[in-house]
Amino acid sequence: MSSVSLRDVAALAGVSVGSVSNVLNRPGSVSASVSERVQSAIDSLGYVRNDAARQLRAGQSRCIGLVVLDIGNPFFSDLARGAERRATEEGLTVLLGDTEEDPARERVYIDLFAEQRVFGLLVSPLGGAMNRLRDLKKRGLSTVLVDWQTEGDRFSSVTVDNVAGGYLAVNHLIENGHRRIAFVGGPHSIRQVSDRFTGARNAIAQHPGATLEVIDTESLTVLQGRQAGERISQRKASARPDAIFAANDLLALGVLQAFNLSGRVSVPNDIALIGYDDIDFASTAMVSLSSVRQPSAEIGRTAVELLLRQVAGGAGFEPERIVFQPELVVRDSTSALR
Amino acid sequence: MSSVSLRDVAALAGVSVGSVSNVLNRPGSVSASVSERVQSAIDSLGYVRNDAARQLRAGQSRCIGLVVLDIGNPFFSDLARGAERRATEEGLTVLLGDTEEDPARERVYIDLFAEQRVFGLLVSPLGGAMNRLRDLKKRGLSTVLVDWQTEGDRFSSVTVDNVAGGYLAVNHLIENGHRRIAFVGGPHSIRQVSDRFTGARNAIAQHPGATLEVIDTESLTVLQGRQAGERISQRKASARPDAIFAANDLLALGVLQAFNLSGRVSVPNDIALIGYDDIDFASTAMVSLSSVRQPSAEIGRTAVELLLRQVAGGAGFEPERIVFQPELVVRDSTSALR
């Protein structure tokens, strides 16, 4: 589009390209008459700055790349919101890439943002991307990990203690008298899933009578939850768990829906149910859903904050690792048996 | 980041920059030995292509800009999903911009994508952006409007007939015996809202006894719905509507939640409730929510499709306007009074 360049504007206004650039970038240093003529030339030609050229010269863009696992999950859209707000305060713009938990798509977005020389990268990675991220970081791509922590590396990160969250959830179930507990979630290659599972196991380990069954899902969606729920409700009653910890609220809502449709399982009387993330829709569910709350918008905001510090700090920056604590939210789906 | 350029790679590999570029862009026309040396130079230097330079030369990027009103609304995240899938098939990448219904943010994203010379723009606009979009379109920015239709312009668009949808919803309420109907939604400057409202009025007009009250909201969110619901539940029973049409499901879920918390209003016995969009969470709600379904992913996919045709068609392309028909989904929240 728009083959109108600075040169054309300059020609029409009868000034040099340098002056046009000045009008655009440092209006203070330009006489009123030039500024006026240039402005009207811009308007009449419909000039639109070419960001590629600008960036090529500048070496860096004013965009932040944000790569998330699933933008359909309110946890991530809230997180994105928080990041956008903070970025906007700094005159930066957030560009969103949704990977749908697909390593190939993740790679595409990470490479794209790297090639675009974004201001910085916020990424909620799948495990496979870490090597690439390390490489890019070494080459100078400022990166903040979201919901992923590493030991050996010098990445800044913002996480919620998923192990603690998993513990909170299952401990709550146990305290309510449940013993045959099922963990619904997957794939375990997703860090959030495996950490929450670890937390669940920790809680189980403290209570000799309690057992933990694993019911795998292919992804963290309502649909997968529904399918898991169907499988469970088709079992004979004695073979069902008496409580379920779902790796996130989408799964939990799907499970709940399947139970409801089947008519065979009542929550919380037959099976108690707790999710994770405390998305808005948890409280509006048919049986309001207990969950583990994460400060999603705050996480996004903080990630941008760390990114800003990292960029400002230049070579000598020290990575920061912020860990938020999750919070148990008890609602009807795990209320004491009536 | 990464001050490693093609030139550096070429130097290390002992070939010309042209050859390095060839290795990257037309591997067929390059000897094995060169290819090999270049590859290992790239690896050892950690070369990352500079997209700005590449684009400056190419004149256009392989990204599609998608600007949506609210990425937290599952309607839009599903739509984005559909768009991404289709784009991926063409080797294009979708970059998402979330405006939060804010005209200033919308302007920022539109201008940013224009300056980036994206492959094309998909935008679900607020009314104020249309002039800008017309300008940019004239300069050659391929644009497809999503959920927004215009008369005089030559924009391609993908919409759902919101007037028909509003009619469906309110007609359904009337057929179920309701007469004092309230429309919860706003701001009316959002086209979807005003169209759905128009449809609602059309239905009312056909039934002499029926009335339509307007309850305004500031935006289309669960929170705003909750507040509207609180206002309604605080009225004395005789002053309440007997049915509510909410401009989207988020509002409807908020209203439902407020009613439930107040304990004073039961859905559907005291007040029937219908939403719009049929998001996943409509069917998982405490009272499963009747709604008007839109084929959101299909809309996104089609929008990319039209964009591709538009770009392929070049100057002589004829704009296409695809209009999907909405579909009534009846659930418990509007079931016949018991």
Added chain:
DNA sequence: TAGTAGATTTGAATCGTTTCATAGGTAAGC
């Protein structure tokens, strides 16, 4: 051995903006 077609490789020109050293202009001061 010279000649030729075909396959590779080269390097300079190009994209559009920003920057910055330099040139040009104007006004005040002596």
Added chain:
DNA sequence: GCTTACCTATGAAACGATTCAAATCTACTA
């Protein structure tokens, strides 16, 4: 009238990848 200072405007040199006409190399034929 001449100098000095200051303010604006200029235009050429980057930035880094791609392209393409021209140069070089290879292998084969006569």
